[in-house]
Amino acid sequence: MDDVKTPSSEERKSALSGLGTSRKRVEDARFTQGKGNYVDDIKLKGMLFGDFVRSPVAHAKIKKIDTTAALALPGVHAVLTAADLEPLGLHWMPTLAGDKQMVLADGKVLFQGQEVAFVVGDDRYAVSDGVALVEVEYDELPVVTDPFKAEMENAPVLREDIADQKEGAHGPRRHPNHIFTWESGDKEGTNKVLDEAEVVADEMVYYHRTHPCPLETCGCVASMDKVNGKLTVWGTFQAPHAVRTVASLISSIPEHNIRIISPDIGGGFGNKVGVYPGYVCAIVASIVTGVPIKWVEDRMDNLMATAFARDYWMHGKISATKEGKITGLWCHTTADHGAFDACADPTKFPAGFMNICTGSYDIPVAYLAVDGVYTNKAPGGVAYRCSFRVTEASYFIERMIEVLALKLGMDSAELRSKNFIKKEQFPYTSALGWEYDSGDYHKAWDKALEAVNYKKLREDQAKQLELFKSGKSRKLIGIGLSHFTEIVGAGPVKNCDILGLGMFDACEIRIHPTGSAIARLGTISQGQGHATTFAQILASEIGIPASDITLEEGDTDTAPYGLGTYGSRSTPVAGAATAMAGRKIRAKAQMIAAYLLEVHDDDLEWDVDRFVVKGAPDKFKTMKEIAFASYNQAIPGVEPGLEAVSYYDPPNMTYPNGAYICVMEIDVDTGVSEIKKVYALDDCGTRINPMIIEGQVHGGLTEALAISMGQEIAYDEQGNVMTGTLMDFFVPTAWETPNYETDFTETPSPHHPIGAKGVGESPNVGGVSAFSNAVHDAFKPFGLTQAHMPHDHWRVWKIAKDLGLHN
Amino acid sequence: MEKINVSMKVNGKDENLNVEPRTLLVHALREHLEYTGAHIGCSSSHCGACTVDLNGKSVKSCTIFAPQAEGAEILTVEGIGTPDKLHVIQEMFKEHHGLQCGYCTPGMIMRSYRFLQENPNPTEEEVRFGISGNLCRCTGYQNIVKSIMAAAKKINEEAKVEEKEIA
Numbered sequence: 001m002d003d004v005k006t007p008s009s010e011e012r013k014s015a016l017s018g019l020g021t022s023r024k025r026v027e028d029a030r031f032t033q034g035k036g037n038y039v040d041d042i043k044l045k046g047m048l049f050g051d052f053v054r055s056p057v058a059h060a061k062i063k064k065i066d067t068t069a070a071l072a073l074p075g076v077h078a079v080l081t082a083a084d085l086e087p088l089g090l091h092w093m094p095t096l097a098g099d100k101q102m103v104l105a106d107g108k109v110l111f112q113g114q115e116v117a118f119v120v121g122d123d124r125y126a127v128s129d130g131v132a133l134v135e136v137e138y139d140e141l142p143v144v145t146d147p148f149k150a151e152m153e154n155a156p157v158l159r160e161d162i163a164d165q166k167e168g169a170h171g172p173r174r175h176p177n178h179i180f181t182w183e184s185g186d187k188e189g190t191n192k193v194l195d196e197a198e199v200v201a202d203e204m205v206y207y208h209r210t211h212p213c214p215l216e217t218c219g220c221v222a223s224m225d226k227v228n229g230k231l232t233v234w235g236t237f238q239a240p241h242a243v244r245t246v247a248s249l250i251s252s253i254p255e256h257n258i259r260i261i262s263p264d265i266g267g268g269f270g271n272k273v274g275v276y277p278g279y280v281c282a283i284v285a286s287i288v289t290g291v292p293i294k295w296v297e298d299r300m301d302n303l304m305a306t307a308f309a310r311d312y313w314m315h316g317k318i319s320a321t322k323e324g325k326i327t328g329l330w331c332h333t334t335a336d337h338g339a340f341d342a343c344a345d346p347t348k349f350p351a352g353f354m355n356i357c358t359g360s361y362d363i364p365v366a367y368l369a370v371d372g373v374y375t376n377k378a379p380g381g382v383a384y385r386c387s388f389r390v391t392e393a394s395y396f397i398e399r400m401i402e403v404l405a406l407k408l409g410m411d412s413a414e415l416r417s418k419n420f421i422k423k424e425q426f427p428y429t430s431a432l433g434w435e436y437d438s439g440d441y442h443k444a445w446d447k448a449l450e451a452v453n454y455k456k457l458r459e460d461q462a463k464q465l466e467l468f469k470s471g472k473s474r475k476l477i478g479i480g481l482s483h484f485t486e487i488v489g490a491g492p493v494k495n496c497d498i499l500g501l502g503m504f505d506a507c508e509i510r511i512h513p514t515g516s517a518i519a520r521l522g523t524i525s526q527g528q529g530h531a532t533t534f535a536q537i538l539a540s541e542i543g544i545p546a547s548d549i550t551l552e553e554g555d556t557d558t559a560p561y562g563l564g565t566y567g568s569r570s571t572p573v574a575g576a577a578t579a580m581a582g583r584k585i586r587a588k589a590q591m592i593a594a595y596l597l598e599v600h601d602d603d604l605e606w607d608v609d610r611f612v613v614k615g616a617p618d619k620f621k622t623m624k625e626i627a628f629a630s631y632n633q634a635i636p637g638v639e640p641g642l643e644a645v646s647y648y649d650p651p652n653m654t655y656p657n658g659a660y661i662c663v664m665e666i667d668v669d670t671g672v673s674e675i676k677k678v679y680a681l682d683d684c685g686t687r688i689n690p691m692i693i694e695g696q697v698h699g700g701l702t703e704a705l706a707i708s709m710g711q712e713i714a715y716d717e718q719g720n721v722m723t724g725t726l727m728d729f730f731v732p733t734a735w736e737t738p739n740y741e742t743d744f745t746e747t748p749s750p751h752h753p754i755g756a757k758g759v760g761e762s763p764n765v766g767g768v769s770a771f772s773n774a775v776h777d778a779f780k781p782f783g784l785t786q787a788h789m790p791h792d793h794w795r796v797w798k799i800a801k802d803l804g805l806h807n
Numbered sequence: 808m809e810k811i812n813v814s815m816k817v818n819g820k821d822e823n824l825n826v827e828p829r830t831l832l833v834h835a836l837r838e839h840l841e842y843t844g845a846h847i848g849c850s851s852s853h854c855g856a857c858t859v860d861l862n863g864k865s866v867k868s869c870t871i872f873a874p875q876a877e878g879a880e881i882l883t884v885e886g887i888g889t890p891d892k893l894h895v896i897q898e899m900f901k902e903h904h905g906l907q908c909g910y911c912t913p914g915m916i917m918r919s920y921r922f923l924q925e926n927p928n929p930t931e932e933e934v935r936f937g938i939s940g941n942l943c944r945c946t947g948y949q950n951i952v953k954s955i956m957a958a959a960k961k962i963n964e965e966a967k968v969e970e971k972e973i974a
Contacts, residue, residue: 024901031909032897032916034844034884041843124834125808125827215848215856215910215944266846266910267944299849527908527945695904698947726853726942733939734948 012608017547018540019754022691025532026547027525036264039219042234044292047221048077050285051127051295052278053117053134054305055109058145058376058719059156060138062105065117070133075126077289079134080118080281082106093250093280096273096498097350098169099179099341100161101379103277109138110158110339111378112719113304118281120293143376143719147313147336150177150373158339158374169341170350170372179341179372184355185432190367193328197319201404206788207392207768209311209336209377209713211303212384213731214526216266218306219296222282226290232259235279237554238272239564241522242501244556246275251283262554268526269703270382271307273344273566300724308377308713309384311336312354312392318400324410326419329366329431331357331396335381337372343381344566345388346496346503352388353487355432359397360441360485360657361419366431376719385703385764387488387567394484398769402481402776403785412773413454416483417445427750434487436655437749437757439683444745445483448659448681451743454479457663465781474669477676480662480774484766488758489572489654498563504649505574506560507581509538511642513631515624516548519581522562523574524554528696528760530570533688534578537754541582542589543609543623560645568656568758571688572749577648579753584644588630592642593621595635654749654757658682660766664774668805671797673709673775675738680766683745685757697742697763704767706732708775710792730792779803815876817842818886828874832866833857835873836883844884844913848942855941858914859883865921867940884913887920895965896920896958905954907945915941919955929959 007015017023030036067079082104085091092100105116119130142156149155155177157163163176170180194200220235231253237243240260248255265272282295297306313334319327335351337343345352351370358366383389405412420441421428428436457479467473493502506522519538523530530553535546553559562574586606593611594601597619604611611626613619621629629635630642663677680697687693710730714722723729748755768789775791776784782803787795800806808827815822817840824839836842836859848854850869857869860882888894896919899905906912915938922929922937929937934955935948943951 025904027909028901028906029890031906031912032884032893032900033888033890034842034913036909036912038843038846038910040847041837043838043841123838125829213944215854215908215942216846217848264909266848267908269944299851299854529907691904695907695946695950698949699907699945700947702947703944725851726849727851731854731942731944733942734935734952735939737935737948739949740947 009608016539016545018536019688023532023536023546023689025529027529027531038216038264038266039234039236040296042221044223047292047294048120049124049127050118050120050282050293051131052115053131055112055114055116057138057140058112059110059141059143061108063137063139066135070119070130073130073133075122076130078120090280090284095340095342097341097343101340101342103280111376112721115277120285145375145715145717145719147334147373147375150375151175177374179337179374180350182350182370185367186365187367189365190328190330193365194317194319194330197327198322199407200317200319201407202317203403203786205314205316205396205399207310207312207395208789209308210707210711211308211713212269212271214267214269214271217297217302218272218276220279220282221292221294222286223292224286230257234261234263236265236272237262238268238566240524240554240556241561242498242563260556262524265526269385270566273382274307274342276306303724303729304721305378307382308380309382310392314396316396316400318404320404324408324415324418326361326363329358329363331368333370335370335372336375337381338375338377338379340379342379344383346490346498348495354389354393356390356434356487357393357396358430358432360483362421363431377715383567385700385761387486387761390486391765394765395769398482402773406785413449413481435652437652437751438747439657440747444659444681444683448661452661452679476666476668476778478664478774478778480770480777482660482766482769482773485655485657486762486765487653487655488568489650490567490569491653493649503563504647505562505577506647507577508560508645509581509585511627513628515627517544518550520552520559521574522560523565523570529692533692536688537575537578538582541579542585568761571756571758572654573648573650575756576753577646580648581644581646585642589626591638592626592629592635596621596629651751654752656684656757656759656762658762658766660770662770662774666778668800671793678738679741680763681743682759682762683747684759685749686755687746688756693759694742696760698740700763701740701767702732702737704764705771706730708768708771708789708791710790712790813873813877816880818883826873830873831869832871832873832876833868836868842883842885846910856911856914858917860917860921865918884916895961899954899958903950903954903957905951911943915951923959
């Protein structure tokens, strides 16, 4: 009677485009047609613009600010200074790290580019004219740019506001320019092991100051509706809910009267986690003028003032037996935080997860101390495509491994293999207290070495070295190895919060009568493709095709509360919430199906997109049917509708890991390097969308390439920013960027509902070590042990020169 | 500042603007004509997010004044396809995951649009050089290059079919 064959489970599964499929992105239709909606695209009726007068000097008293000429200009409506914000208590604001930061310069400036006054005008041209006419008189003070000089006895006091405070947000302060000392691990035990060790390698590893530099800068449109008493702010916010709460706390506007909307975001990479003076000034200006105010940074503002990353001086000692078994690790880090401690770390972790610095290795005892200091540089310390200092930690241990291998005269691939945490040791508790969830490092490492034919690479390298030594070539080859373990998905509420807000995340799902759905999350995509991938998670959980599921994020009036997207937390936390909310939907669907089929709940089993009566495969109800029934049947004991919400507090962090190898050719006479090969193997647990994973790895590797080979925020001794434009700040073009080979192993996280670990930041974490180690490796035969990044052409040329290779 | 009249043709439509002479083309397009596809990433010609086609050439619209485009024919990303029939380059960017956050995408597509007319059969190296004025922070370019190579192939195949049909 019915010729149409019921599709098999496999066919129905494939129609869902669920977990594991390289589903094309739903975001792309609007982006390819120029129909994205970014902050600067927003245009509201009566909207005015605002921009900053910024400090040209790094440290000075402000003697006078004269706004007369600016205010006299037609088109300029207002000029805000600290004096205007003070009555509102908004001339300073709290930072995410428990410090406070000037919104507008309060009597002095502490870094070049600091916000001094906020000019409001008709359009960006009028504002620009106004900014140029604000007269500021500065009385310059001595400048501190070297973090090692910050705590000298006669060092100029930077933060006069807290000069006498002996206690900071993270414990005792011993000097006016000292922020905190954070310790982790067994100091005595580690010292004892180091004292008695057969071999100790001792090195200073510097991870230089750089910047996330997303292509879209930071900005917002603030609109105070005085009739309804409601403030709406569209902005480049990686954590919209946290921004709402902070905005309420500092402005005294009740939280229900604040609506934060993150529209499309043009890349974040950590830059858009923090709260910046521009947001506060735009909000105040909107309250003062009664009209919407737009503030958007230009590129120089962005590089100079918002959100630097890294700047860690990591002094390390690593000990081992003569055979290469690592016995202990010691690290002291001097952290240059700039003028205000505005690091975006969970409250209890002033140096983020730097204590993951034992890396992928089974190290019996370790000790870490981090000293944070103030200098006359911009505040920030954000996690640039990284989970709170994991990049620094990973680079540190991967350099220390190389330095130790040199000392031992051992191949560093073998040294790694000898010390990896073994598969059977998971869950593994590290010497600094983290519980690694899962991994198979040996499998990944062996696969990587085989894929690149490591033995042959070393032979080729040796041949090239002979050619160089015999004068037949001026090029050297370096092989950069890297194995990394990340710690992402912050995090368990028991130890992870930001400003007291637990770092859970949430997903709310509504199934519509016709069987399609909308899901809302507490995260916000900045290019990661959440609308595509979270629908895939859900498709597999509830049997509704991904294409029938709308994903919405970023509007605090509609999305459930969550802590946002950074630190690779979206998949580990919000992804888990999505799966759990899906399971609640399915549980209710099962009750509905049982009623419709007149069987007991337990007589049903789930089959891709339907509940089937056990042993009677022709008796079933599809999710589509169940969805409709939930809206039109009076089912005893069951509420109408099909909705669920899950707030997910992860039991542990997740630990993505991987093995990266880079082959680089270096011209000794010019310092120019050419990437010959990059192989990246990632284990991010369960893979949701392989196409998107690969794209994330390509992008992260390119950021790693930039950081290791040239990108930096450099200051001169007077505190002038030397790299404030894209002319000086290195962002690779397609021309400098190589092709990448990607690979994977798949070791699911045992505690995550679908086993996924997160991947977006892995390539930045693993990549920097691979590129940097390649440079070091090329010069290893000539005695190079450590050369600080970035390895730009000049610095590489200088390495060769200092090693006497130019004679 | 006194305003002046500027006329140009944008995406096939005649437009008359009354703007300050210092108005940048990108602001004229984005704020006066509400074509917000072209983005601003650096305001200094480095990033290419604002790339549009002006009289048959790729131009970074953040670095020319609107009056310099007097009488010009301008094409922006909004003008090369329709929601029902995307341009092949737009299709291929979708197909090969040639974008992530989407901010560089309109500029990247407009540069590719012109580049493939300058060089319809490019090598990978030529593509990489051809788009080196456009920065992307998300993709690492590999899939952008793949998208452009695929678009070139498809455009050429379609041209061959058309030739055959004419013959």
